[in-house]
Each structure stands twice: as structure tokens, then as C-alpha cells.
Amino acid sequence: MNPVNYLYLSALLFTIGAAGVLIRRNAIVVFMCIELMLNASNLALVTFSRMHGNLDGQIVAFFTMVVAAAEVVVGLAIIVSFYRSRHSASVDDAALMKL
Numbered sequence: 001m002n003p004v005n006y007l008y009l010s011a012l013l014f015t016i017g018a019a020g021v022l023i024r025r026n027a028i029v030v031f032m033c034i035e036l037m038l039n040a041s042n043l044a045l046v047t048f049s050r051m052h053g054n055l056d057g058q059i060v061a062f063f064t065m066v067v068a069a070a071e072v073v074v075g076l077a078i079i080v081s082f083y084r085s086r087h088s089a090s091v092d093d094a095a096l097m098k099l
Contacts, residue, residue, distance in 0.1 A: 003047050003050060003051050006043060006044075006047040007044060007047055009043065010040045010041070010043040010044040010047065011040070011044075012040075013036055013037075013039065013040035013043070014036075014037050014040035014041065016033075016036060017033040017034065017035075017036035017037035017040060018033075018037060019033075020032070020033030020036070021033045021034060021037070024091075025090050025091050025092055026089050026090065026091070027079050027082065027089045027090070027091050028079060028089055030091060031075050031076070031079065034071075035068060035071075035072070038064060038068050041064070042061040042064055042065065045057040045058070045060055045061045045064070046058055046061050049061075
């Protein structure tokens, strides 16, 4: 399969994730869209790494997955805490948490 197809898929996934972040108001959906954007960038990194014949992109993608796993733990804890206090997972209500 041509590596350009993987790059097109990566661009499509990143676009879907960016649209989800901009359009949706539910914190969990926004969080999932951010994860989709991270996976799309990982796919592009691995594709470019494969095209150039070195492992640098794959190593960076691995570390990105480790950071994304830590982000999931912290992000879900914040969302659950917010939901318990407000009984809503809307991003619009998150501005009330400042005070």
C-alpha cells in the first residue's frame, strides 16, 4: 500500500478530531477527539519514519502514546470530578469552576 494513503488517512482523522473539538460541547467527546488527533499525528509520524527508513518517528510516536496514556488518566479524573460537582459534562459549565 502506498504511504501517501496513510498520510491522507492521518489528515482525515486529524480533521475529524479538530472538527469534534470545535463543534461538540460534551467534555468526554472533546477529550476523545483530542485523542483522535494524537493518534492521527502518530500515524503520520510512523508513516514518515517508514518512508525515510529510520526509527526516529516511531520512537517519538511511542513516547506520544505514553504521554497520551497519562493524559487519559488525568483528564478523566478531572472530568469525573467536574461531573460529580455539577452533574453535567458540558464544556460551557467549566468556566464556572474558576472561582
